[in-house]
Amino acid sequence: MSMLRNTWIRAWPLVGLVLLISVLSALLATGGGEVRAASMTGLLDVVIVIGLYVFVGNSGVMSFGHIGFVAIGAYTSALITIPAVSKSLLLPDLPGFLGSIEVSMWASFGIAAVVAMLVAAVLSVPLMRLSGIAAAIATLALLVIVGDVLSNYKALTGGQGTLTGVPTDLTVGSAALLVVIALAVAFAFQMSRFGLRLRAARDDEVAARSLGIAVENERRIAFVVSAGISGAGGAGYAHYVGSLAPDQFYLQLTFLILAMLILGGMYSLAGAVLGATLLSTLSTVLDRLEGGEGVGPLQVKLPANTREVAVAVILLAVLFLRPNGVMGGRELSWPRVLGGRRPQDDFGPPPPGEPAGSGLVDGDPISVKAG
Template sequence: MMNRHTEARLLSYATPVILSAILLGLVLLATFFGDKALARMAAETLIRVVLVVGLWIFVGNSGIISFGHAGYMAIGAYCSAWLTLKPQMKSLFLPDLPLWLANAEWPMFPAAIVSGLLAALVALLSGAAILRLSGIAASIATFAFLAIVNTVYSNWEGVTGATSSVVGLERYVDQWTALGWAVAAVFAASLYANSASGLALRATREDEVAARASGIHIYRHRLLSLVVSGFFTGIAGVLLGHSIGVLNPDNFYLGITFISLAMLVVGGIGSLSGAVTGVLVLSILIELLVRGEQGVSVGAAEFALPSGTQEIVIGLVMIAVLILRPGGLTAGREFAPRSLAFLRNPKTKPKTAPN
């Protein structure tokens, strides 16, 4: 026998399992065909999943749009570079690092964890100030945070390389590494969303006044979600840096902010499934547009899309989704069985459609 509470818990566990299976299918497909371009696309897509799911942990549960999460990405990415680059490379590109950091050469996994924790710590400190605001004021404050991070990292020459690129990062992130982190992010997001803090935070998203009157500590729950979100966003920065092997502050500014929010809106900001769906749909679209801009041969003729088509098309897709389906492609629903009622009584079979 199974009560309603147990059924609800099983349904909540079903969503990350289904999403993880979809992501695994993507990686197996790319691996099966053995195409380097497909493997690269799969790795990039899964890194975006970590980023957008990390963003959803805060935005999807709190209802506050954040423009600052690319700043946490930059913090995670550069921290990993400080910890993993060879000392000779750091003396060349980052001569002002403290001696203990200049000589550090950590293994990749511990460096990723510490980098994510540093991003979470910065999220805690920045959120302590930003989250005293609500609504559009908080969103503007997150954009100010992003601008501050970008300005600091673009001018701190001896520590971040300023606008010069930091090269030499080990490119250890492939589709399988990215898959592991994407699955971890999906499960962590689901666990948080179904925790007492996540449920309370979503109540504040629906009606802040009623939630406050019910005794929910809005500030505390928002800050907790931002810290968890900051950790996985920082991990996304680590994965991106060790995927391309090069870091530049502009990699973590307006471009990636726009595309991550576009993926969240297109998929559906109201659900974890929507966040993953938006990444998959727009990643496929981006890949097609990039190849179109590079040129496609049809017989003796070659056709190429004008430069900048990618940004224009994504913008149009966002507008179309907002007009035709304001809740996103998933309309705020999760990928999960409609009901597990048949598990309450083992003798009862689930209903099937008549022939």
């Protein structure tokens, strides 16, 4: 019984977030068309931020290139789900079997994730040898290169124009399911030996190397996993908006997604989810007010680009006042009302209120048993 409870408590950072997303989605799915559309945007933002978190949060290395993987996922999914008849009109020069292939939306999510992972696996060989500012600039270059390829490979993407005809069959339920899958993958990764090694290297790279941790390899694994989640998020986005253009996946989305991760706190999964939810909601509300559509009783028209200014102000405020984000790097903790102590495991800080032990004074004798 106690073992079962411990398992529950250990999985709570995941279970809690899944419950939160499920309840929220179920409530929003009952709303009108606009509420459902905003919910889907929010849920897809959560998936993309989780994708970024898996790499940035666990490795501590900044990436400006993940929206490139979102774009790769979106275009991959579009190319294999647009009906063949439409493709023959929209993309007559489409190479090989791509012209005739048609798969279901969920199959396209999986394929989009795999394609993004393959691209990431190849790119990670040079990229993950870098860290700090060099890694940030190199990943920014990756974003630019992906954008350029999408804009110029007309036979495959339609070039700078809009690629239309992607079936818009994403629902709030399927977007929520995509979030749950992304959460499960991200949580499993961070609890795994790979995640632990990567977080250790994030805290102290020299110490990690002295323990035999091959830091570049650990970063490569995280980069590939996070690209997969980002790619699946991009695929979901394609099936929500139905039409794609290269400039949808560029600097504006990159900085919005980064702002979401920084707002929630880039060192916890809960932070990623919270930041994405908060900023996505705010972004949608401000977008509507800028367009003069109003939100409920709030019927004001805001000047253009208010959203960008608000995001920048919030980002600055967080960086000054709470640099570790709203969650401060913490995961959801087991509700105290449900009783008692934390599980008998070795993950996470000690329960609040428990004595800090005798370990705070440097004069403690070392108790060594003769070997």
